[in-house]
Amino acid sequence: MSSLERLTRHAEARLERLRAAGQHRSLKPTSRGPEARARRGGRGLVSFCDNDYLSLSCDPRLAAAAGDAANRYGVGAGASRLVTGDCPLNGALEKRLADMKGMEACLVFGSGYLANVGTIPALVGKADTILMDALSHSCMHAGARLSGAEIRVFRHNDVAHAGELMREAQGQVLVLTETVFSMDGDLAPLEELAALCEQHGAWLMTDDAHGLGVVAQTNPAPIQMGTLSKAAGAYGGYVCAPAPVIDMLTSRARSLVYTTGLPPPVLAAAITALDIMRDEPDRARRAMANAKLFCELMGLPAPESVIVPVIIGEESRAMAISDALEREGYLVTAIRPPTVPEGTSRLRVTFAAGHTEDDVRGLGEALGRAMAA
Numbered sequence: 277m278s279s280l281e282r283l284t285r286h287a288e289a290r291l292e293r294l295r296a297a298g299q300h301r302s303l304k305p306t307s308r309g310p311e312a313r314a315r316r317g318g319r320g321l322v323s324f325c326d327n328d329y330l331s332l333s334c335d336p337r338l339a340a341a342a343g344d345a346a347n348r349y350g351v352g353a354g355a356s357r358l359v360t361g362d363c364p365l366n367g368a369l370e371k372r373l374a375d376m377k378g379m380e381a382c383l384v385f386g387s388g389y390l391a392n393v394g395t396i397p398a399l400v401g402k403a404d405t406i407l408m409d410a411l412s413h414s415c416m417h418a419g420a421r422l423s424g425a426e427i428r429v430f431r432h433n434d435v436a437h438a439g440e441l442m443r444e445a446q447g448q449v450l451v452l453t454e455t456v457f458s459m460d461g462d463l464a465p466l467e468e469l470a471a472l473c474e475q476h477g478a479w480l481m482t483d484d485a486h487g488l489g490v491v492a493q494t495n496p497a498p499i500q501m502g503t504l505s506k507a508a509g510a511y512g513g514y515v516c517a518p519a520p521v522i523d524m525l526t527s528r529a530r531s532l533v534y535t536t537g538l539p540p541p542v543l544a545a546a547i548t549a550l551d552i553m554r555d556e557p558d559r560a561r562r563a564m565a566n567a568k569l570f571c572e573l574m575g576l577p578a579p580e581s582v583i584v585p586v587i588i589g590e591e592s593r594a595m596a597i598s599d600a601l602e603r604e605g606y607l608v609t610a611i612r613p614p615t616v617p618e619g620t621s622r623l624r625v626t627f628a629a630g631h632t633e634d635d636v637r638g639l640g641e642a643l644g645r646a647m648a649a
């Protein structure tokens with residue numbers, strides 16, 4: 277058998293296993309538009325599953341800023357930031373982010389994923405310990421594994437459990453958590469975790485991917501990462517920290533050093549998005565009001581963020597409900613293992629500034645019908 281045949285057979289065997297486990301995924305071309313609208317397979321739909329919480333990704337002001345930047349600086353960065361890829365828009369964006377977060381300095385990365393996989397191994401290594409919340413995002417796990425540190429996982433939002441693990445930890449301890457949990461939409465007890473870290477000389481690092489511009493939370497963590505691909509409607513990741521930490525990451529974070537800088541149009545769009553977040557606080561209020569209305573309609577507890585999980589349990593049922601909603605004109609993705617624990621397949625319903633009250637009521641009614649079927 278040739279190498280090519282062996283490769284093809286290997287892929288086919290894995291695909292078969294994925295299909296048997298119901299874990300085969302496929303891409304669905306989707307054209308997104310303003311105000312939470314989308315087109316898929318020639319049909320117009322209302323999207324309740326993206327992370328464009330402030331409905332900024334299709335805002336003409338972001339598009340105009342991107343176009344201007346493309347004309348001025350080009351569409352690509354051309355090189356790593358440490359070579360010639362450090363277009364001045366990086367510095368401008370970093371200054372805005374640091375000011376917004378009340379932090380000393382900031383470093384922009386190619387994405388949130390790259391920020392986590394670069395920062396965590398630059399902070400701790402083999403002799404150290406990482407304590408992380410059980411629901412931390414996959415890219416925090418990836419960064420933790422790359423660091424070589426011992427990884428201990430504490431029960432979700434359980435500070436007492438984190439404290440128990442802290443007492444057994446070796447070397448420098450880095451504690452990782454999300455500010456707003458991506459799949460459950462609940463908030464981390466940041467003050468309590470920070471107090472625990474202070475008591476033990478540990479460092480707290482938070483992932484604010486789903487909080488920036490939407491949830492105003494006091495965050496005492498000295499290392500705060502996040503992304504520009506969700507509420508900011510653009511792309512890119514960042515880490516805010518004391519200036520010497522940022523200086524060190526600039527030399528040591530491999531996912532900054534060995535990859536091309538962000539495209540200037542993306543940087544310009546992100547800067548414009550941060551301006552809009554500051555000038556139009558009503559966007560976050562509208563998104564939150566939509567989430568509250570949905571929870572009232574569905575008899576769910578009041579939401580802590582604009583992410584509302586509707587736990588279904590069985591994977592096939594979650595998929596069937598998602599399909600039924602799409603037939604009625606609503607896009608709500610079913611999230612299933614391995615993204616969430618076995619038996620907790622769910623609809624991850626997300627709310628945006630662009631949804632109208634009628635959109636939310638329509639979704640509630642369609643979901644009621646789909647769940648009763």
Ligand SMILES: Cc1ncc(COP(=O)(O)O)c(C=O)c1O
Pocket residue numbers: 387388389390413415454458483485486503504505511512513
């Ligand atoms: C909690 C969390 N962290 C990080 C990321 C990665 O961010 P990005 O999409 O910018 O790579 C995501 C995105 O899915 C996320 O949900």
